[in-house]
Amino acid sequence: MPQPYVLLSAAVSLDGYLDDTGPERLLLSGPADFDRVDQVRAASDAILIGAGTLRTDNPRLLVNSPERRAARVAAGLPEYPLKITVSASGDLDPEAQFWHTGGEKVVYTTDKGAERLRTLGLPTGPAGVDVVCVGPDLEWPAVLDHLGDARGVARLMVEGGGRVHTQLLQQGLADELQLAVAPVFVGEAEAPRMFGTGAYPGGPTSRLRLVETRPVGDVVLIRYVPSVPGTGPTVSAADRHWLALACELAAECPPSGTAFSVGAVVVAADGTELARGHSREAGDPVAHAEEAALAKLDPTDPRLASATVYSSLEPCARRASRPAPCARLILDAGVRRVVTAWREPDTFVPDATARNAVLAEEGAVVVVVPEYEDRAKEPNRHLVG
Numbered sequence: 001m002p003q004p005y006v007l008l009s010a011a012v013s014l015d016g017y018l019d020d021t022g023p024e025r026l027l028l029s030g031p032a033d034f035d036r037v038d039q040v041r042a043a044s045d046a047i048l049i050g051a052g053t054l055r056t057d058n059p060r061l062l063v064n065s066p067e068r069r070a071a072r073v074a075a076g077l078p079e080y081p082l083k084i085t086v087s088a089s090g091d092l093d094p095e096a097q098f099w100h101t102g103g104e105k106v107v108y109t110t111d112k113g114a115e116r117l118r119t120l121g122l123p124t125g126p127a128g129v130d131v132v133c134v135g136p137d138l139e140w141p142a143v144l145d146h147l148g149d150a151r152g153v154a155r156l157m158v159e160g161g162g163r164v165h166t167q168l169l170q171q172g173l174a175d176e177l178q179l180a181v182a183p184v185f186v187g188e189a190e191a192p193r194m195f196g197t198g199a200y201p202g203g204p205t206s207r208l209r210l211v212e213t214r215p216v217g218d219v220v221l222i223r224y225v226p227s228v229p230g231t232g233p234t235v236s237a238a239d240r241h242w243l244a245l246a247c248e249l250a251a252e253c254p255p256s257g258t259a260f261s262v263g264a265v266v267v268a269a270d271g272t273e274l275a276r277g278h279s280r281e282a283g284d285p286v287a288h289a290e291e292a293a294l295a296k297l298d299p300t301d302p303r304l305a306s307a308t309v310y311s312s313l314e315p316c317a318r319r320a321s322r323p324a325p326c327a328r329l330i331l332d333a334g335v336r337r338v339v340t341a342w343r344e345p346d347t348f349v350p351d352a353t354a355r356n357a358v359l360a361e362e363g364a365v366v367v368v369v370p371e372y373e374d375r376a377k378e379p380n381r382h383l384v385g
């Protein structure tokens with residue numbers, strides 16, 4: 001299984017704090033928003049918090065609604081989502097509610113932390129604690145790989161704290177941000193913030209993509225997704241969003257029995273969408289998606305050299321209907337990074353996959369993200385079965 005979809009969830013005050021400095025946890029969400037959070041938890045395979053949050057909040061992280069728990073069981077899921085914490089030191093309170101409520105738990109730790117955790121006498125058995133050591137250091141990619149591969153977690157909700165949110169966002173590993181902004185002022189400089197200092201993808205001039213705002217009681221839910229493409233062969237969460245958009249655009253193509261339906265998006269290095277296109281766009285019966293998108297841009301646009309082209313199907317390297325195939329148009333535009341979901345099958349061009357080496361041969365990085373292959377194929381089922 002691929003790494004899970006990572007959703008960062010938190011409530012913040014109007015002055016940007018997660019909590020105050022008092023001993024009790026500050027409730028920023030109102031009743032309606034806590035119910036929304038309960039619903040998001042119920043729709044997740046796992047809920048993760050950092051060790052700091054486990055120590056300061058002593059959370060239980062349950063699905064509180066009996067109806068939602070019953071619906072999970074009826075759907076063949078465990079009653080409660082898996083609970084996860086991460087602790088390099090393993091220095092955790094064995095009496096914390098986290099260990100003694102809900103279903104299964106996992107703690108990710110280091111070699112050293114695992115030794116410490118083994119001495120704590122954490123609960124064992126069906127609702128017990130699995131201690132997973134990821135090596136000498138705690139690295140997020142290793143944790144997320146293990147959650148996908150060994151635990152089958154597809155949807156991970158992260159409920160803090162600020163350090164965990166910051167690391168996941170800065171490392172390009174967060175797929176979505178759900179912020180509940182509460183009409184409260186904390187007013188304490190020492191209070192914890194949702195995001196700390198450090199380098200965020202694309203820097204302060206990059207903007208995330210807004211996908212939803214919604215009032216929930218007196219708080220406002222804001223949902224953002226990251227926008228900054230990964231670099232080289234590394235796939236960022238934003239890459240997956242843009243590729244998903246390319247796959248959605250493919251569904252807008254006029255149907256054809258003799259050509260693929262493909263969607264494409266051109267995105268600048270700071271996460272700005274430059275152009276989008278789809279096959280047979282605007283009444284042109286032979287237009288390809290990448291060609292349609294690139295045609296909307298000024299070929300001298302300096303952003304193209306560091307842009308990424310997302311295409312649901314690998315750009316063509318040979319075509320009869322036009323003098324230049326899309327791979328050539330992309331190279332000529334100066335683009336050197338292509339992210340695609342589906343390698344071109346030999347349906348229309350013999351030996352298509354081998355021919356497509358042209359992009360790589362001329363210095364472009366081609367990243368294939370096979371998790372999206374089914375979505376890319378969906379509007380083409382009649383052609384490829």
Ligand SMILES: Nc1c(N[C@@H]2O[C@H](COP(=O)(O)O)[C@@H](O)[C@H]2O)[nH]c(=O)[nH]c1=O
Nearest residue numbers: 011026027028029057059060061159160
């Ligand atoms: N205070 C606060 C949140 N706090 C989060 O909820 C966790 C506790 O959950 P539970 O064990 O169910 O009480 C806590 O550790 C922290 O991650 N969440 C929100 O959506 N809104 C809020 O105002």
